[in-house]
Amino acid sequence: MQKNQVVKKLLAVTAVAAMFSAFGVQAQTTSGQSAQSMTNQSATGNPNLTGKTAADGTVNNTSSQGMEDRSGQTGASGSSGTSGASGTAGTTHSEGAKSHTGSDGAQASGASGAAGATAAGGAAQLSAADKKVINDMAMSNMAEIEISKLALSKSQNPDVKTYAQQMIDDHSKAQAEVQALAQSKGVTLPTELDAKHKAMSAKLEKLSGDAFDKAYMKQAGVADHKATHSKLVAGSKKAKDPDVKALATKMTPTVEQHLKAAQQMSGNTGKTSGTASGK
Structure with missing residues (x-):
C-alpha cells in the first residue's frame, strides 16, 4: 500500500512536471512565433505592428520625395531661370548687338550727316x-x-x-x-x-x-x-x-x-x- 501511494505521488509529480514542460514548450513556441511574426511584420511593414513607423516612413518618404520633387522643380526652375537668364542675356546681348550696329550705323550715318552738315554749315556761315x-x-x-x-x-x-x-x-x-x-x-x-x-x-x-x-x-x-x-x-x-x-x-x-x-x-x-x- 505504501509503495502504491509512493508510486501514485511520483506519477502525479511526473504528470505535473510534464504539464509544466508542455506549457513551457508551448509558451516558447508561441513566443518564438510572436517574435518571428513581429520580425516578419516589421520587415513587411505590417500596419498592425509598425503602422505608425510605416506611415511615418511613408510620410517621410513622401516628404522626401516631395522635397526631391520640389528640389527637382527648383532645379528645373533654376535651370529654366538660368536658361531664361541666358536667353534673356542672349536676347539682351543680341539686342545690344543690334543697338550697337544701329549705333554704328547711326554713328556712321551721324558722321556722314555731320560731314554734310559741316559742308552745309560752311556754306551757310560763308557770307x-x-x-x-x-x-x-x-x-x-x-x-x-x-x-x-x-x-x-x-x-x-x-x-x-x-x-x-x-x-x-x-x-x-x-x-x-x-x-x-x-x-x-x-x-x-x-x-x-x-x-x-x-x-x-x-x-x-x-x-x-x-x-x-x-x-x-x-x-x-x-x-x-x-x-x-x-x-x-x-x-x-x-x-x-x-x-x-x-x-x-x-x-x-x-x-x-x-x-x-x-x-x-x-x-x-x-x-x-x-x-x-x-x-
Missing part, C-alpha cells in the same frame, strides 16, 4: 561777299585757261605761245585750290564761262596773226589780269572767312606777275623778242 570772292577766282582761272588754249592753237608768235602756256599751267594749279576751297565751304562753282568771257573768246576766234596776238595780250593778258588783281586785293582785305582770305592773298602775287608780263609784251606783240614771264 555772300566771300562766296563771290571764290566764284570770281574760279571764273578768272577758267577764262584764262580757255582763252589761252585758243592762243596756243592760233598764235604764231613764240612769246605769245609761251605766255599762253604759262597762263594755262598757273591758272590750272590755282583753279585746283579754288575747287578744294569751294568744296570744303559747300560753294557751287560755275561750270562755264560768263557772258563777258564768252564774247571775248568769240571775238578772238575770228582773228588771226598779229591781230590775234595783240587782242589776246590786251584783253586776256592786261585787262583781265588787272580786273582779277583788283578783285583779289579787295578779297584778301574784305573776306571774313580766313581760308578765303588766305587763298586770295596767295593768288595775288602770281596774277600781278602775269599782269606785268602782259604789259611788257603788249607793245612787242609784233616782234619775236621779249619774255612771257616778265622776268
Whole structure:
C-alpha cells in the first residue's frame, strides 16, 4: 500500500512536471512565433505592428520625395531661370548687338550727316561777299585757261605761245585750290564761262596773226589780269572767312606777275623778242 501511494505521488509529480514542460514548450513556441511574426511584420511593414513607423516612413518618404520633387522643380526652375537668364542675356546681348550696329550705323550715318552738315554749315556761315570772292577766282582761272588754249592753237608768235602756256599751267594749279576751297565751304562753282568771257573768246576766234596776238595780250593778258588783281586785293582785305582770305592773298602775287608780263609784251606783240614771264 505504501509503495502504491509512493508510486501514485511520483506519477502525479511526473504528470505535473510534464504539464509544466508542455506549457513551457508551448509558451516558447508561441513566443518564438510572436517574435518571428513581429520580425516578419516589421520587415513587411505590417500596419498592425509598425503602422505608425510605416506611415511615418511613408510620410517621410513622401516628404522626401516631395522635397526631391520640389528640389527637382527648383532645379528645373533654376535651370529654366538660368536658361531664361541666358536667353534673356542672349536676347539682351543680341539686342545690344543690334543697338550697337544701329549705333554704328547711326554713328556712321551721324558722321556722314555731320560731314554734310559741316559742308552745309560752311556754306551757310560763308557770307555772300566771300562766296563771290571764290566764284570770281574760279571764273578768272577758267577764262584764262580757255582763252589761252585758243592762243596756243592760233598764235604764231613764240612769246605769245609761251605766255599762253604759262597762263594755262598757273591758272590750272590755282583753279585746283579754288575747287578744294569751294568744296570744303559747300560753294557751287560755275561750270562755264560768263557772258563777258564768252564774247571775248568769240571775238578772238575770228582773228588771226598779229591781230590775234595783240587782242589776246590786251584783253586776256592786261585787262583781265588787272580786273582779277583788283578783285583779289579787295578779297584778301574784305573776306571774313580766313581760308578765303588766305587763298586770295596767295593768288595775288602770281596774277600781278602775269599782269606785268602782259604789259611788257603788249607793245612787242609784233616782234619775236621779249619774255612771257616778265622776268
